[in-house]
Amino acid sequence: MIIFTDLDGSLLNHSDYSYYEALPALKKIRAADIPLVMCTSKTRNEVEVILGKMGLKEPFIVENGGGIFFPKNYRGFRIEKSIIIHDLKCIPLGMPYGMIRTFMDRFGPRFSIRGFGDMTEKEIAARTGLPLNMAAHAKAREFTEPFTIEHEGRIRFLEKTALEAGIKITRGGRFFHFIGCGNDKGEAVKLTKAVFERNKRKQELTIGLGDSLNDLPMLKQVDIPVLIPHPDGSYEDISLPNLIHAPFPGSKGWNETVLNILATFKRIEERGWKFSGNDRIEWKSLSRGRRTGSKSMRAPLAKKANVSGM
Numbered sequence: 156m157i158i159f160t161d162l163d164g165s166l167l168n169h170s171d172y173s174y175y176e177a178l179p180a181l182k183k184i185r186a187a188d189i190p191l192v193m194c195t196s197k198t199r200n201e202v203e204v205i206l207g208k209m210g211l212k213e214p215f216i217v218e219n220g221g222g223i224f225f226p227k228n229y230r231g232f233r234i235e236k237s238i239i240i241h242d243l244k245c246i247p248l249g250m251p252y253g254m255i256r257t258f259m260d261r262f263g264p265r266f267s268i269r270g271f272g273d274m275t276e277k278e279i280a281a282r283t284g285l286p287l288n289m290a291a292h293a294k295a296r297e298f299t300e301p302f303t304i305e306h307e308g309r310i311r312f313l314e315k316t317a318l319e320a321g322i323k324i325t326r327g328g329r330f331f332h333f334i335g336c337g338n339d340k341g342e343a344v345k346l347t348k349a350v351f352e353r354n355k356r357k358q359e360l361t362i363g364l365g366d367s368l369n370d371l372p373m374l375k376q377v378d379i380p381v382l383i384p385h386p387d388g389s390y391e392d393i394s395l396p397n398l399i400h401a402p403f404p405g406s407k408g409w410n411e412t413v414l415n416i417l418a419t420f421k422r423i424e425e426r427g428w429k430f431s432g433n434d435r436i437e438w439k440s441l442s443r444g445r446r447t448g449s450k451s452m453r454a455p456l457a458k459k460a461n462v463s464g465m
């Protein structure tokens with residue numbers, strides 16, 4: 156089993172970035188030695204701080220699928236097509252940050268855009284609500300660039316210009332993001348799973364947890380997708396087979412759903428079933444149970460723009 160998870164608004168609360176309420180599930184995951192792969196718009200530095208705080212040494216996917224990082228000598232795995240970056244094995248998928256900045260230097264003034272590279276750590280902290288040290292980590296980018304634009308009406312023109320340079324634009328909760336056309340959270344999840352399966356020579360059951368439309372490519376790749384509601388209790392308008400709706404927003408909903416999945420999985424294992432065929436019924440009943448148990452959290456469904464962590 157591998158658990159893939161988004162951070163902001165999923166494992167971490169949207170407002171205070173806390174994962175305190177997910178500690179019981181995190182403890183179980185660690186005790187069972189289940190890989191917890193963070194898949195986020197955050198940077199390598201930011202994820203390393205969070206993993207360090209949690210006492211985890213696991214692979215992770217940064218900057219919306221820009222790169223996959225594995226700790227060196229992780230479970231004795233052979234990681235093909237990887238390069239060493241800061242003592243980690245990296246499979247780069249996105250456009251190097253320098254190329255995105257070159258594009259911005261050329262077209263930035265024409266469109267009045269400002270990226271993290273143009274902002275001080277203090278400004279990033281003020282705009283994101285992150286503490287100053289974490290704002291510095293958020294500024295240390297390798298594959299993507301969050302930015303603001305003075306006249307939002309001009310974003311369509313900018314989009315066209317960027318595409319010609321192989322860069323796409325996504326809209327986050329707080330910023331627009333320049334992302335290389337090769338960046339894809341779903342592709343990164345698929346590749347990470349393949350590394351596990353090649354090295355362990357067995358199929359892995361995958362779980363994915365996310366709260367936004369930008370998590371959809373990740374949720375599509377996993378066997379058990381979990382949708383975490385927004386802080387107001389509304390869910391992103393996503394429909395997928397086996398989709399479980401977490402009963403609460405942020406770390407609380409993350410915790411309860413992961414504990415439920417692990418308990419159900421344990422029951423299935425104890426009965427000596429393999430996870431296929433009829434077992435699907437088990438997951439579906441779990442999904443229905445969660446939803447009927449949390450009617451107040453289900454309505455209204457609010458369709459939101461493509462929201463990433465920031």
Ligand SMILES: [Mg+2]
Pocket residue numbers: 161162163164165365366367463464
């Ligand atoms: Mg999120």
